[in-house]
Amino acid sequence: MRMTKLLKAGEKAVYHSLRLRKGEKFLLVTDKEKMEIAETFAYWAKKAGAETTTYLMTETLRPITEPTQLFMEMAKKASAIAYMLDARIEEKPFRGYMVKVGMEHGRICMMPGLTKDMMERLVNVDFRQMDLFTRKVIKALKDAEDVLVENPEGTQIEFSVKGRKWSSDTGDISRKGMHGNLPAGECFTAPVEETFRGKLAISLIDDKLGRGVMEFEKGRLKRYEGKGIEAIIKNIGPDDSGKIIGEFGIGTNRRARICPNMLEAEKAFGTAHFALGDSYGLGQNVSRHHYDALVDRVTIRVKGKWIAKDGKFLL
Numbered sequence: 001m002r003m004t005k006l007l008k009a010g011e012k013a014v015y016h017s018l019r020l021r022k023g024e025k026f027l028l029v030t031d032k033e034k035m036e037i038a039e040t041f042a043y044w045a046k047k048a049g050a051e052t053t054t055y056l057m058t059e060t061l062r063p064i065t066e067p068t069q070l071f072m073e074m075a076k077k078a079s080a081i082a083y084m085l086d087a088r089i090e091e092k093p094f095r096g097y098m099v100k101v102g103m104e105h106g107r108i109c110m111m112p113g114l115t116k117d118m119m120e121r122l123v124n125v126d127f128r129q130m131d132l133f134t135r136k137v138i139k140a141l142k143d144a145e146d147v148l149v150e151n152p153e154g155t156q157i158e159f160s161v162k163g164r165k166w167s168s169d170t171g172d173i174s175r176k177g178m179h180g181n182l183p184a185g186e187c188f189t190a191p192v193e194e195t196f197r198g199k200l201a202i203s204l205i206d207d208k209l210g211r212g213v214m215e216f217e218k219g220r221l222k223r224y225e226g227k228g229i230e231a232i233i234k235n236i237g238p239d240d241s242g243k244i245i246g247e248f249g250i251g252t253n254r255r256a257r258i259c260p261n262m263l264e265a266e267k268a269f270g271t272a273h274f275a276l277g278d279s280y281g282l283g284q285n286v287s288r289h290h291y292d293a294l295v296d297r298v299t300i301r302v303k304g305k306w307i308a309k310d311g312k313f314l315l
Contacts, residue, residue, distance in 0.1 A: 185253025
């Protein structure tokens with residue numbers, strides 16, 4: 001097979017990120033649009049000696065919110081899972097299930113909304129360099145009681161991350177219990193819920209849903225405006241767990257761009273993102289929901305020092 005940019009990126013994903021090994025059980029969850037990408041993963045997984053199963057989600061079964069019994073059995077037996085379905089708001093509970101089962105029984109690479117361009121441009125990068133910078137960001141923020149995030153659009157949010165564990169997503173999804181994205185490039189934690197207060201002026205929430213404003217008191221969403229946020233709240237319905245702050249993250253991938261795809265946008269340099277819903281075990285909130293919201297051109301003050309101003313890091 002001729003070595004294309006896409007095939008090279010697939011090699012990086014399988015050998016340097018998932019690090020599939022001989023005899024492992026690898027489950028690929030894809031749709032028709034992502035089949036070309038899935039084939040590159042399957043090619044290198046076979047080369048690595050992994051037993052590979054491809055699950056094609058047909059359009060007639062979507063949106064999928066709950067796994068079938070047969071699918072549950074496959075997911076539980078997988079050593080590693082790669083998820084690359086087109087991103088859809090109605091499928092958030094299913095994505096939440098995938099993360100949970102993937103981490104409990106093996107490891108999982110989540111790539112909702114992945115495109116061929118993103119694979120070629122953002123996956124075949126220097127993971128080590130990305131990891132070193134991400135570690136610097138975590139060091140500056142760890143155990144801070146006084147984090148302030150602002151931007152020119154009107155964001156002014158304050159919170160503590162004292163005592164909260166940080167996670168980094170820099171391409172290493174090689175061990176059991178791990179969960180990460182490709183493309184990679186972020187660090188994240190859960191704010192101490194009751195300390196989270198102020199206003200977020202966002203440029204994107206979830207995927208393809210645009211600008212809006214959210215106001216928080218003691219970690220709970222109290223007021224909001226914007227069609228994208230309204231769509232999220234409608235999808236959450238009466239489940240209050242989906243209206244509590246669950247994540248604060250910072251993008252550290254120098255090649256990522258702000259675009260209508262949250263998988264890439266949240267990794268962009270000079271951005272922060274905040275999520276409503278589940279805290280992935282880093283905080284107190286447990287929810288079937290998790291919706292990322294992007295704040296661009298951020299200014300961040302922590303422990304009395306500025307670590308970013310107007311979208312530029314000062315580290």
